[in-house]
Amino acid sequence: MKAAIRPDGVGCRIASAADFSNWIAERSAAELTEPFTFVVGTDGVLRLAPRRCEHVACAGGDMxxxxxxxxxxxxxxxWTVSEISNQSTGYCPDIGSWPEIARALDDVGLERPSGFTHEVVFRRCPDCHEHNIVREDDFVCVFCGSDLPKTWNMDPIT
Structure with missing residues (x-):
């Protein structure tokens, strides 16, 4: 996966208030009207990229x-966080990942909501192995009609 990531596609590492100030100052007025792509690396540090950047590219191919x-x-x-979601079809993060992003935002000194402003529920179908977004608590696979588990199960298949 990492071999396909271009070096210029990697998100900007935001480890401090100064990092964020420098990064946000370089954004255009048009960019600021849309949300940005974010990841929190396994080091706990926030990375930001333009919205159309894939999450896997923003993370440099890392977990x-x-x-x-x-x-x-x-x-x-x-600057404050106005909206935030776990919408990432590349990583399909659980809504339980909120504490990780909250900690990263706190480390940078950004005001934030108390949770995701829009939660996306991801599940892998145990029968056909397709990724699903669960809507309106309908835990049924849109591909094969099988029941989806109530708990997050998006870890790689072993």
Missing amino acids: VLSAGEIGFVREADR
């Missing part, structure tokens, strides 16, 4: 603790 989309708004002379 992550959390991933999704994040939006920022300027309020009272500081």
Whole structure:
């Protein structure tokens, strides 16, 4: 997987308030109207990239603790997180990954909501092994009609 990642596709490492200030200052007004791609690496550090960047590319092909989309708004002379989701079909993170992104945002000093503002529930079908997004608590595979597990099961098949 890493061999397919271009070096310029890797997200920007945001380990401090200064890192975030420098990164956000380089964003255009048009970019700021959309959410950005984020990942939290296994080192616990936030990485940010333009929205159209794949999460796997943002992470440099590495495993992550959390991933999704994040939006920022300027309020009272500081940046805050306005929206955040675990929407990443590359990693399919569980909604239980919230503490990892919360910790990374706290480390950078960004105000944030108390949880994902939009939660996406991912499940792998035990029968056909396809990835599914569960909508309206309908835990049925859209590909084969099998029941999906109630607990997150997106780890790689062994």
